[in-house]
Amino acid sequence: MQHKTVRFSKTNQAEFIADLRKQVKAYFETNNISTYGNWKMVLKTIFMFALYFVPYLLMLTGVITNIWVVLLMWALMGLGKSGIGLSVMHDANHGAYSKNRHVNKYLSYVMNMIGANSYIWKIQHNVLHHTFTNIDGMDEDIDPGKLMRLSPHAPKLKAHKHQHIYGWFLYGMMTFLWLTTKDFKQLVRYKKMGLMKSQKRSFGGVLTEAIISKVLYYAYALVLPLIFIQAPWYIILIGFFIMHFITGLALGMIFQPAHVMPTSEYPIPDDTGSVENNWAVHQLFTTTNFAPNSKLFSWFVGGLNYQIEHHLFPNICHVHYKKISKIVQAKATEYGLPYNCQKTFMAAVYQHGRMLKQLGRGDQFAV
Template identity: 55%
Template sequence: MLAVFFVPLVFINIGAIASPWLLFALYITSGIGMAGIGMGIMHDAIHGAYSKNQRVNKYLGYTMNLIGANATVWKIQHNVLHHTYTNIEGADDDINAPFFLRFSPHAKKNILHRFQHWYVWFFYGLSTVSWVTAKDFIRLVRYRKMGYMSKKNEFRNEIIKVTGWKLLYYSYALTIPMLTVPLAPWIIILAFLSMHFVTGLLISTIFQVAHIMPSTEFPLPDEDGLIEGDWYSHQLATTTNFAPKSSFFSWLIGGLNYQIEHHLLPNVCHVHYKKISNIVAATAREYGMPYNTKRTFAAAIRDHVGVLRKLGKMQPITTQSNLNF
């Protein structure tokens, strides 16, 4: 995946490309590699699951920075907020959407949401270009207010690091190509955006279909701020697997089709999820707990679209619920 990402960019950076079609093809190929790095390398590494050696995990986690995002921000957003508060409105950053998208039955509704199952794919595609430009800075400010950066000068140092990594990324992903490729700048910018559109669409779809599904629950805390039940049953109730029999697809997306196993055992490398899934499924059946799975990725997308359509029509509710009604 590192080669799929970097090799096309090398050819672009040395100015060896003069054809717009080839430029787009190389950038899009690089976008597939970028998604592969995100799902199959940095995701395990930042969870501390890629290797038993934490130094290996630390440095492979920096692949997140090499593709324009930031490992520190991701660790808070994903490892802490998403994995601890899965599908909880206002706490899980993966369902905290801008006003034109609605990912929870407890979120406010507006007239635009009626059409979100049509236009959501466009915004999924834009998600990573937004991420590598402004979103990391916005989240750093918000996480500081939430108390995640309380050490002296920690926030300032992270701002400097994030800025430095992004300057490095934009230098080889866009700036140098604009200087070396003998094509109009607007063509290069469009090709760069096409790379991010492919990455954003792939990553957003994979992550969102695991949790915004008909059978997943969207728990609410009680008046004391507590969620009913234990953390493990919460993960089973809010997560869905898909395409469990496709070994190639599982390799391609870093085992993220086994989201249940990942949420229960995030410190275990994804290469073990398939075997672990048999044990988890049997245990869930034994204790009468949910084990949500879809046979194919296409079926998961179809149900995800159905949920987005329902969310676009239904009024906000204030009780714990799923959307399987």
């Protein structure tokens, strides 16, 4: 992936985001509501941590010894790990969890606690994905390597025609890449791209942090269970795999249907690096919401089914997305802009599967 300069239009419907921000700001001021998290966010944080650590402690202390129940506990840990990533770490890394920057900073390190690296993820997600959504060569979320083709501008291989079948398995393996090579490869790449210059961190410092955090993660998540859980070693390894597979699959099925969809556009900057739309309008053409009426689902996935609102207002905590979504949709309609939304989660997954199949076959798209 090459780092290049991409410039969004400053004039093409630029009044849309100014008008929208004004109305969203008025909503919070009129209702005297903070844009950050509230007591509901705190309760959710406690629940997600409990969902991850309670099964772990029940196994480690010998309260649960039945092999099948042990595997169930690992599965629950996978859901807890997913919930922590989607509902806690994500908001903290965007600075949206709390108005206290120290709270955001320390909760963002939860990423390190579950096997990845907060600093490296911020560059990939906050800087590259949120700024250059669906722009080939810039957005790493649509550049998973040669095994999958998530952009119509990416090279097509013969194996890709089956990616709508095997792609789900690769999503499940996502967190294993975090545990092994991904963070280190990204860190080297980001240094070469000059993306670390604006950050007050050194390459050596981040590298050391990544190594230490991974060693500590393996120590508590795998070594201690192998020593203390009263089950055969292979059951522990199977459980560890189940936990990570559930987490990876959950993350893939939430993030990818938000952008790799039949309705998504993949703009190509011109020779000067310019993109036709301004940044906010660009987000509407490249992003999709889903399951807006499912309260429980939205609660668990950290409001990321409102991906449009998240991309337009990443510094607003997800507990507010449902309310401001009505403002965003109305304003998009007023300006004649798209507001892509799938009624259910399964409809979004189905459409994403369709898109994987189309991309794998090399179908033509409006880009």
